[in-house]
Amino acid sequence: MRKVDPARYRAKRRSIMDAAAPLFATHGPDGTSTAAIRRAAGVSSGALFHYFPSKRAVFVALLTDEEGDNADRITAARTHEDPWQALLDLVEHLAAPAGSPVAAGLVMEGLRQAQRDPELAEALETDSDTELEALTHLVTRAAREHRTEPVLGPRATAGWIQTLIGALFLRAATEPGFDAAAHVRDLRALLSRLLGCTTG
Known part of the structure; x- marks a missing residue:
């Protein structure tokens, strides 16, 4: 055989x-x-x-992480020695596909299909929960090591980060000429300002 x-x-x-x-x-x-x-x-x-x-x-x-691409990045991020840098890098990784019209279109189509496909909805929710847990972990570590000072708690902060990433995909799918790559860079800068990143 x-x-x-x-x-x-x-x-x-x-x-x-x-x-x-x-x-x-x-x-x-x-x-x-x-x-x-x-x-x-x-x-x-x-x-x-x-x-x-x-x-x-x-x-x-x-639409899901069957190939384990995100899982590998999440594992690396969770064990990175610098949680703040790992957080920014993971956010960029999760948001980067919004720069592809195909990826953005797939996400929108996936959301439509999930409304009538409970199994798909569950799979998407599982992936989302995994990403949320990883973001929460990194925000928690960064705050503990005084690399950031979030106004909200770690999980709420991670939830808003997810919401901002999702908004990039929505805009990429609905706004002609949307420069997703530039907005991913803006997102990194925005998070640095909003979370009060420190260098100490």
């Missing part, structure tokens, strides 16, 4: 997801056929279903 190379398997899954992303962002899951995904990815039907059991599975994988 031939062994599966995990790295190659993951890379192929990612290539299919990347090919499907603009289709879902433009047409939504209902308007995107399995055949369209197969053609965009350049794979046969058998190959597509080898990596994903259904069209919906591709869509869910794009």
Whole structure:
């Protein structure tokens, strides 16, 4: 029996997801056929279903952290020696995809689909809770080490940071010409000012 190379398997899954992303962002899951995904990815039907059991599975994988990308960044952030720098870097990582029209469109489509798909809604909530917990942890550490002086408690502060990140995706999806990259930089500066970052 031939062994599966995990790295190659993951890379192929990612290539299919990347090919499907603009289709879902433009047409939504209902308007995107399995055949369209197969053609965009350049794979046969058998190959597509080898990596994903259904069209919906591709869509869910794009919206959640099935590949573990965010999990890896969160783990690194939580153990970083400088919690303030780790907080800013994690915020930038979570907000950066807003610079992609495809990513912003996917997020909006995901929110629409979640209203009628409880399983998807639960998966998105789980990812959101994981991110919130990590942000709360970093705000707590930064305050304890006197790197920041938030007006609100750590969890409330983390919640507002999440809200600001979400607003970037909303604006990127609805405002033509929205410069998400510039606004991510502005978000870092805003957090430094609002949280009263210190250097001591």
